Amino acid sequence: MKNIVFIILLVCLLPSSLLSQGYQQYNHYIANQGLLNPAYNGTRDVISGLMTHRSQWISMEGAPMNQAINVHGPVEDTNIGLGVVLQNDAIGFSNTFDAMVAASYKIELDNRGKRWVSLGLQAGVTSFIFDGTKAITGDWNDPVFQGRTSTVGFNTGFGAYYYATDYFVGFSIPKMLSQSFDENTNEFKNKFDFQNMAMFLYGGYVFDWEPVKVKPTLLFREVYGAPLQFDVSCNVLLAETIWVGMSYRSTSNIVFLSEFILNRQFTLRYSFDYALNSLNQFSQYGSHEIGLQFDFSFNKRPGMRSIRYF
Template sequence: MKIRKGIQLGALLSMVILSSSDMYGQQDPQYTHYMYNTTNINPGYSGTRGVLNVFGMYRTQWVGLDGAPQTANISIDTPLGDNGLSGGINYTNDRIGAMSENNFSVNLAYAVDLNDDFKLSFGLKGTANLLSVDYTKLDIYDPNDPTFGENISNKFNPNVGAGLFLYSDKAYVGVSVPNLLTTDRTTGEEGFELMRQKMHFYLTGGYVFDLNPSLKFKPAVLVKTVSGAPIQVDLTANFLIVDRFTVGAAYRWDASVSGLVGFQVNDGLFIGYSYDADTSKLSKYNSGSHEVFLRFDLFNKYNKVSTARFF
């Protein structure tokens, strides 16, 4: 019975997403390890590690719920010389129900020194979105409805975004809007509105406290807001042990609690995992969410890292 209810709920979730012309909910993928995946939401983060940074992540959400979100992301960013310019690219595949989106982004950032400790980076993002919908995966009430008569294959939509990132070796604050343009997705001969992509506003912040020579405390916060949906707040508390092992917990307001672990394999490779336990009404129909990532740091000939960075 539980499995059957999960399938029904997954189908209902897909139908709501695909058939509501006035839906303004949270649309961007969510990440528990947002503090390491910052270029995806803020182009101003590009190049701030001072190295060639390669990041890969996979997230499967609400395991056991039919049609639940699955997200894969890879990003690369690096300084472009020693003049403050940096660049990067992002690719994200986000699947939910009958819908699949591929996002390709290019980031450009410029950082200036504010004082001996802090820098401010200005970033711009250009994005190409390709949307596909396979209506055969849905149990459609009226098979003759022309709205669902033809699948959508790689429907193209461009967008632009911007962000600011203020940082030092121990602290950071970022504000960003990854998609500044509101875009309508239509399908069918009559231009049925499939969905509307709204602006998402992000605020991120974090700090590294040295508790003793072998232990650091790394709190972080992410606030996301979009018109028509409640504000989403993520609070995270990580502890870094002997600069190698990371263990922590997180709370997503009215949504989930999480456990996070990470391991610095060597100077260039960091791996991590998190598990989210759902605290919403959907907890009856899923067994939680999993997220894994790899981060590679390669020294850049223009700007070698002189001090450790912890975010």
């Protein structure tokens, strides 16, 4: 019965999703800034990498599932940063895979190394596969569901990132091209469409509240013609090794966040989010996200976690 309900929900939502530029959703969006904003790549002092897996709406067939890898670092003795972003997004009958190369350039604002602005670009390819034959629909003549199609096309994005010792602000459009269904040709096409771009504006602050550190953050996501979405979070650092926190998403989700600093090189993250709306009747086990971050240096400086805590 749950699977039938999910198919009904998916078919109802699919037309609007095909006409909008989707982008992966992560609970630890601040820790995943390299995926969200190309300008973030290379802003840390070490070679930094991240692996993330997210399973959404556990127990529902065809529910969203995401995997991502981001590796980035600075080019020695320059203000240039480089990064690689790989993301896989599966939902229902569709699968999207992005492979991007990012580059950033940092500009020092105060001559003391305490305030910087970074501008970034990324470019690569997006592969999109849609298998409409798996759909259960009453309209047998709907061309969207009459076959399996795939497209591979160029994609690009940009971003800006301003940061200091204890706060940061970022803006990005990670993907400027989208896969939209063309009713004239009955095919999916990769095309530039401002109305389908996902835009992100986010920021945060880290302050001392002895004996702990507190990190409130806020993220806005905007797609033209869709309601403005936001995430508001707050994390607390305990004993310099464990972050715990909570987040609220405007789509009516509550999120429990945790982060474990294993040592100077590795950090493990886990989060659980649960729908507060009627969706929880069909996804009683919520959504789960796990990630592993590593920090290394190829010179004599030891790998370490950024003093900025973001």
